[in-house]
Amino acid sequence: MSLHSIVLVKQVPDTSNISGDVMRPDGTVNRARLPAIFNPEDKEALELALQLKDQFGGRVTTLTMGPPAAANMLRDTLYMGADRAILLSDRRFAAADTLATSYALHKAIQHIGDYDLIFGGRQAIDGDTAQVGPQTAEKLGLAQISYTQEILNLDLDKRLVRARRAIKNGYEILESPLPVLLTVIKDAVTPRPFDVKRLCTYKRAVSKFEIEAMADESHDLLWVDELLEKAKAENLYIETWNIEDIGADVSMCGLAGSPTKVHKVENVVLSGSEFKNVPATAEGMNEMIGELMQDHIFG
């Protein structure tokens, strides 16, 4: 039986690169101003799945839920070695919290059908919640290994996987029956660079949205089906699924399916404390140290 891994990936705003014009004067975030990147831990998750494929053969499918632009990241997954990429995209998925997200992902995974391992990063850098992995596992009725650092062994005959995961002040080694969902923490593995041959091939891979945009530009809407068939025939189609494709219940998706709501967002107000500006001179430091000593800070 050949190994099939599904890797959950997310395109995220690069929150480590927030500059002045990203914040609007009212304190809200202008997401359009942030560069979109491949969530780092998801990239490591993909690398782990690809390493297993190198060793055991089989297939790797990448799956994301996101806006049409997430096709860019899916192409990256194809350049690295994924066999199939799926873009789950529908306006009705918008503003999903982790519960609505994991609902949609689990419906898409069920639609994919067979799988042995599901990988994902531990968390995405735009929310740091680490909730979507475990919630997706729960909805699929699967075991999970969170905080995975390394896959130690995979026995496809006995259908068992052994992995090392981080725990407080140490690690533990777990053995789980397949299928299982694993979330991967940073520094588990170094993602491989793009394969040049694959890049040449898959830079032409397109999603349905991109095909529609191409047809739109040529003012020939009939062309869509033709392009779609061509992309599929050449294995250059980034499968593009909406709510109906995965048989999801609309009321469980997007904002409607999200129990958590943002009640309010505040600009960070800095609390002023008694503040002394200390000159960077020996006298300035001496005075400050003297005050701290009087306050018994050092002893």
Added chain:
Amino acid sequence: MNSKQKDLVWVFAEQADGQLADVGLELLHKARMLAEKMSSEVSAVLLGDRVESLCPTLFAHGADNVYLLDDPELKDFRTQPYANLITQLVEDKKPRVVLFGATHIGRDIAPRVASHTRSGLTADCTELKIETLTIKKVEYPDLLLQIRPAFGGNIIATIISPDVAIQMATIREGVMEMGSPDPKRKGTIIPIPVELDPVEIAVRIIEKHQEPSGVNLKGAPIIVAGGYGADTPEKFQHIYDLAKVLGAEVAGSRAAVDAGLIDGERQVGQTGTTVRPKLYIAVGISGAIQHRAGMQESQKIIAINNDPDAPIFSVAHYGIRGDLEDIIPKLIAAYKSQLH
């Protein structure tokens, strides 16, 4: 909502090897304040093997009841038995609020419990409140305000879960104060039978390796922390030098950890450790809200930064503007000269 339920606020009382994690006790203290606003009792949920002896500590820290799930299968933490048993209990008793420590364990199981019970769950809250809100003319009693920095720390978001019965949150260790225990407080132990399906215990622990951490940031009276402004090992060495002279622990911001300048277990901030030392010296730390959330309760704060507008100065008591390579040797000299 179940009107007969007296204990609407629950805390997962995390334990390992018969030792309660501090975070559970900190959350009990917070849970008491939340429960008072709801005129409710507080319950702790304790899972383990022969852990009944931990109940008095939970009562002393604020629990009125302890749901005790005691079974040899629960000796070591495993995701499915723990998550499934808590899920069953939550479904059965329907509390309004369930709090978990944002630990490796809490972050592993809280999402599964929330998923199965379709509850709202917010990760890494830095503050919690109970309020009754009126939204579009509908009154929502006893909402849990789940407050956390978001989006790179540029904003503080208040999250609510108005349309579901159960509201959950995870909170990092050290964020809430523990409060002092009252050994005279008594409570009720409610034993819950443990039944597990073989499928739920199919994941086996092959090996477990834990070393007590040599790092005790929470207990350190003085902390010297470096950030992205100390972005080379040479610059970071100044931080070690200063810490050595002061007898301080060394810590770092997330930027310093991400840059590989310091270990993750020494990270201060929302996703690291929250500290309240007598003196916190922030070197080359710009002071994003996530970092400030982890240190702004320090008794005295010295900020050293070459960016005169760095937000860290707004929470500091002393600000020194300039290059750390110039300032730290002067600071060490000033300290040494006054020791005599």
